Amino acid sequence: MPFRHLSQIQELHQLFLDKLADSIWSSEPRGLYEPIEYILSIGGKRVRPLLALMAARMFGDAEDCRAGLPVALAVEVFHNFTLLHDDVMDESPLRRGQPTVHEKWDVNTAILSGDLMLIKAYDLLSRLPDRSRLPELLDTFNRVATGVCEGQQYDVDFERRSDVTIEEYLKMIELKTAVLLGGALEMGALAAGASRADADHLYAFGRLTGLAFQVHDDLLDTFGDGAQTGKLTGNDIIRNKKTFLYIKAVEDLEAGEREELIHWFSHSPKDPAPKVARVTELMRLRRIPELVGEMRDTFQSEAYAHLDAVSGDPAWKAVLREVADSLLRRES
Amino acid sequence: MPFRHLSQIQELHQLFLDKLADSIWSSEPRGLYEPIEYILSIGGKRVRPLLALMAARMFGDAEDCRAGLPVALAVEVFHNFTLLHDDVMDESPLRRGQPTVHEKWDVNTAILSGDLMLIKAYDLLSRLPDRSRLPELLDTFNRVATGVCEGQQYDVDFERRSDVTIEEYLKMIELKTAVLLGGALEMGALAAGASRADADHLYAFGRLTGLAFQVHDDLLDTFGDGAQTGKLTGNDIIRNKKTFLYIKAVEDLEAGEREELIHWFSHSPKDPAPKVARVTELMRLRRIPELVGEMRDTFQSEAYAHLDAVSGDPAWKAVLREVADSLLRRES
Structure with missing residues (x-):
């Protein structure tokens, strides 16, 4: 089933991809930046940056929406940092059908490049046009990033336990996955001036x-x-x-x-x-x-x-709803 | 040779240790926070947080100096994050005479706990009393943290090369070590209102x-x-x-x-x-x-x-000078 709001989604997707390409990954030393360029280029659905941009678009026009770009970049780079280190920890050979960074380079490269991606996520976030809101966004980012690490640890802990409750399990998936989706939306909206x-x-x-x-x-x-x-x-x-x-x-x-x-x-x-x-x-x-x-x-x-x-633009709320629907649309 | 300004140095050292103890490391899940508590508790000279607090003290009284505490904590946690991941990459069994985190726990724990320390460094930095200066401090922190990762990669690269120049070598040690010392001072001063x-x-x-x-x-x-x-x-x-x-x-x-x-x-x-x-x-x-x-x-x-x-307080400039002297005092 095609998206009803395909053109709006594609517009934001392209805005993000252009900004991602026009970026910092060609820096030196190459041994550090090349793996980052690689992991960011092998794709993915870009769900988190799209959510950030849609939230920003809801509170302004196409130009205002650009205020959400630092958030979109930060959440995508952060998400890919977690994938890079998770793949090391899980010893996964493939990511999105391509060799993982620790396979293509080595484990040490994957650790250090991942560390730099986490730093770059903060660096990208800090390039907000209106920096007076940066402390507030930073609080959200820190809360979300902390949650993701805690969720990962709970996941590891739970594999070794046989008495995990439903509440504990929900808390784990909330931290590991859901808070970053929520954070992308929250920060995208704040960047565009939302209440x-x-x-x-x-x-x-x-x-x-x-x-x-x-x-x-x-x-x-x-x-x-x-x-x-x-x-x-x-x-x-x-x-x-x-x-x-x-x-x-x-x-x-x-x-x-x-x-x-x-x-x-x-x-x-x-x-x-x-x-x-x-x-x-x-x-x-x-x-x-x-x-x-x-x-x-x-x-x-x-x-x-x-x-x-x-209270944002109803047209863009409809787009956001369609994207959420699509995540749950597959037949069960 | 004893320090002439021993009491001033001890005062700031104690201020830092109290704040470090009164902290967030007792959180859940324990498997994630325990290694952080461990690495932060096994000591070290605490040079970087002392530099941050001295820089802050230079621009205010004992009370104003507390504005430098978020910086002091952030640089120490950041520094220990780099040690934790460096020890994994170098496969070092000991740190400060104690087992390294990947030896005491395992490599995955060291990676994930290190990641969280990097996030917590940003989180601690963001707790500045005067948050209007946070964007400026964040710029310094991002620049310094990026430099440290780049320095580490150059160090790895240089071990494999036989044509490293003096300029390249100086650039490497500057990034790997010197920028964090400078950054601690710069951010400590800014936090206390310096120009x-x-x-x-x-x-x-x-x-x-x-x-x-x-x-x-x-x-x-x-x-x-x-x-x-x-x-x-x-x-x-x-x-x-x-x-x-x-x-x-x-x-x-x-x-x-x-x-x-x-x-x-x-x-x-x-x-x-x-x-x-x-x-x-x-x-x-x-x-x-x-x-x-x-x-x-x-x-x-x-x-x-x-x-x-x-232009800061000459008495505290003298303390800072003595600390710098002490680093170079050992007989050559």
Whole structure:
């Protein structure tokens, strides 16, 4: 299904890409800047900078919207910094189908280039046209960046624990993913002169959309149509990944079923088909997909209530809503 | 030799330590914050935060000086972040006589905790009492932090090259060490309300003192009295480390001597004594220690000229001068 607001989205996308190209990555020493240029050039959907620019556009014309560019660049560079260091920590060989930086160069290069990207994210943010708002934006950026690191650590901790609660899991995905989406919107709006109240609503909209997206993603992996998602259905179950579905099931299943589920998640049989079949059967038995789907829908409708409360340009609110819809549009 | 201004230095040192203890490191998740608490607690001379506080004290009374605390904390946390990641990259087992973070925990913990320290450095800096100066301080911090990463990369690059010039080497040690000393002074002064001109003089003083210190350190390693420095004399030669002395010697020696020097630096004989003896003989023959000593003295006197030009409290300028003296006091 094509975007109804495709031209508006493309306009901001192009504005961002032009600014990203017209940048600082050709500096010396090349051994430090080349990996940064590489990771920033191999693409990605640019969701976070687009959110920042849409939030800015909502409070001004095309020219005012440029005030959001420092935020757009900062959040994209920050996001790519986290990918670079996460790939080192996970020993991932590929990112977006291309060799990761520690594979193409080495681990030390990936660490140091990542460090510089984090510094450059702050540097880019500080190039706001109206610097009187910089302290306020810096507070948001620090809060968000701290949250992302904490979320990453919780994720690592939770892999080693068997008693993670739904609240803890939601907190983890909120920190790891959702706060940066919210932060991009909040900072984009502030950069363009929005009120604190509007910026807060946009943050809440982004945070809740992020939660809905993550929960939806877990649901798709296990109960989605593999042909449509492009992923192997049941992959999370095969890898014993403790997703939202799994944690909800551990909470809701009866004692015997719970033990069986935990047992399935404690080993990796050669033929995974019977495991996937039985685990999904156990989950369906206790209506886990429906319950998790309802939670996703609650996040989503709460998100839209916050978007409705924003006093920005209704035309651009509609664009933003369509982008959020598209994240959750894939068939479950 | 005891400090003449010991009580003033101790006063600021204690102010810093109290603030460092009264801090954020007890947060959750512990797996992320514990390593930060650890690296910050195992000591160090706290030179950078002391410089920041002295610069602030120069432009106000004991109460005004507290305006420099956010800078003092930010530069110390930043410096320890660089140590944490450098230790991973160098695979160093010990730091200040204690196990490094990647040894005590693991490499992934050291990467992620280091990342959070960099974010916290910005977070601490942003807690200035007078936030109208934050954009200006942030510019300095970004410039300094970028320089430190670039210096680290040049250091790595230079180890693989045999044609490094004196200018390149000085640029590397300037970025890797000296700019942070200058930055601590510049930002401490700005936080306490100093003029741009005074802040610039203090930056230049710190930068040149840093250069003098690094050159002095190289000189000590090879021509110092091991009993006084507590180091093995000639250690840099044994490890084939391309120091300022080595690069100056490669530039100044005659062709045959140069080839001999390069040959000595291309291998590690079992008994290093003849190597150390011959290399120091070659250097002495062309008066390298004297020439390098003169360069150090030039940096030092240029540094003091900048300090003299600062319009701050003369009593505190004297304290700062004594601290700088102490860095270069060890017998060469």
